[in-house]
Amino acid sequence: MDVTVLRPDELTAADLAAWAAMQRADLRLANPFLAPEFAMAVGRRRATARVARLTAGAGTVGFFPFERHALGSGKPIGWGFCDCQGLVHRPGLDWDPLELLRACGLALWEYDHLAEGQTPFETGGTPHTRAASPVMELAGGHHAYLERLRPKVLRAARNQERRLARDVGPLRLDFHTPDPALLDTLCRWKSAQLRSRGQRDPLSQDWFLAILRELLDLPSESCSGTLTVLRAGGTPVAMLYGLRSREVYATWFPAYDVRFAKYSPGILLHLKCAEASAERGIIHVDLGKGTSRYKDALKTADLTVTEGYVGRRTPGAVLGRLRRASSRTAHTAINADPRVHRAVVRAVGAVDRLR
Template sequence: MRVTLALPRELGDSEVSRWRALQEADAAFDNPFLSPEFTITVGELRDVVRVAVIHDGPDIVGFFPFERHPMGIGKPVAAGLTDAQGLVHAKDLDLDPTRLIKACGLAVYEFDHLVSGQPMLNERHERHPSPIIDLREGYERYTETLRQHSGKTYKTTLAKSRKLEREAGPLRHDYACTDLEPLHTLLGWKTDQYRRTGRTDRFSHKWIVELVERLLATQSETFAGVLDMVYVNGEPMAGHFGLRTRTTLVGWFPAYDTRFAKYSPGLIHHLAMAERAAEAGIQVIDMGRGQKEYKDKLKTGELEVAEGRVARTGPAAAAHWVMRVPVRKTRATVMANPLLLKTADKALKTYGRLRTVLQG
């Protein structure tokens, strides 16, 4: 195995084409966060992004995109934003993970959404479900499954949709639009949601806003930013921005106008999005790891992602373990316990309300 390092912009057309070919050859890599376009776009905005190109003789057998931070700490590209991470590689690749990260100049590589089938995986890494909406047999089959397993949710959502039209006006759904104005409306809703629930506002970082704008402008057969919005009486009510490959759409930034909260606008929007996505050839909507009520109501299957790290022996790896691993394990304990999770969520929302009052 031979590893060469490159900035994303230094990859040639032949290398990008090989990356796409490897991605499309294995269903485990069918996620836009693993596409070369995503890494290249993030690399235009963040100088910490690198790509390890893995060679076996004259052949390229893998690509490992990552961020290199001080003390040799490696993270996924756009860490904290992505729901799929890892190498894109040829099947049956025989790779020593510690040798790879050494070749990358890393002491540690940490991850929280490592996809299945990775050479980096071992039995110590924690596995987590990533819920999906399965559209491989079409939207009608998906709704039949919902009726069987989440019948009350499906019927209630349709009833609220009809009530919304009676009380507020007709609904309109724009799928895969590319205008910046509705995107900024959506990001404003998302910022309000972050503040309301006590979370960090991702869009306070200028580079993330610019990243989303650039991804929306990226439109190709194999990769695109997808913005869709639901309007009521011509007024934006709910929407979502995500990314797609040919057949997979990832859930990324859903949000809605809280004035319409009593109508369950998020569920109305997700059903509308699923229908239009299926018409456009999408077979799977990956909603991403994380326990959310709407995901439980809408999912019809699950993928699996892993959390953990690969580390070389040394002081940097030891310091990283002390700073990160106990915190991660504590968070995992909270997330796995419904009572602790409810208590933590309530505390965050209380903090969010106080922060809103103090800033308002």
């Protein structure tokens, strides 16, 4: 197998067609975060972005999007905000992860949202952990999805919908509204939410906002930024920016106007979004890795994503493993002491404001 490393903007029309065909052939690879459009958008903002093209015989058999950092440290492309990672490949392809890393000039490749089916990366003898990524299953249509929900959840949502319509006005969902002003409003809502929780806020950075704007309403069946808006009486009460392919709507940044929090507008938004998605032939609404009240209420299944790394026997890989170990130790220490945690939350907020 031959490997050619490219910058994302060096992909040819033939590359894009082959990549899209591989995603269509396997639902596990249909996530828009694995699409070439996402890689190219990141590549225009991050000089570290690369794509490895794998060929065998006369044909292309895979694409591996990644970032190459100092000392051969590798990460998925869009590290820190990419919710699905791995090698996009022809069905049945087997690969040697260490040979792939060597060809890409990497000593170690870390991942935290490795897609299902990427077994070679998990069998390299390095530790990894698995986590659930909740999804709303729509393959049988919207009615079948509702039948799989807990009756209590659906009953509570319908009560909230009636209250919101009575107090504010009739509800309307706009599945996609490519309005930059509404995107700015969503970003303000989400930034405030992230900071209040002490979480990193990528929306405070202009280069990241440029990626969102570039992907918004992109004319692509593999990856198109979609801004879904729930209105009550004409007023936006909840919004969602996600990436959409033919089969998958990957939710990315959901947020709501806190003035309407008592109506659970986020859950109402997702339920109506599921109905609109099913009408468009979407099979999964991917809620993203992790647990929360709204995800537990809305999911009907879990995908499995993996966090870990694969590394060669090189000094760079050793340094990478030491860095990972020290990072985990620091994270554990921060969470163990509430005073330390509060101080870190304040520091994170200060850094975001400076940015």
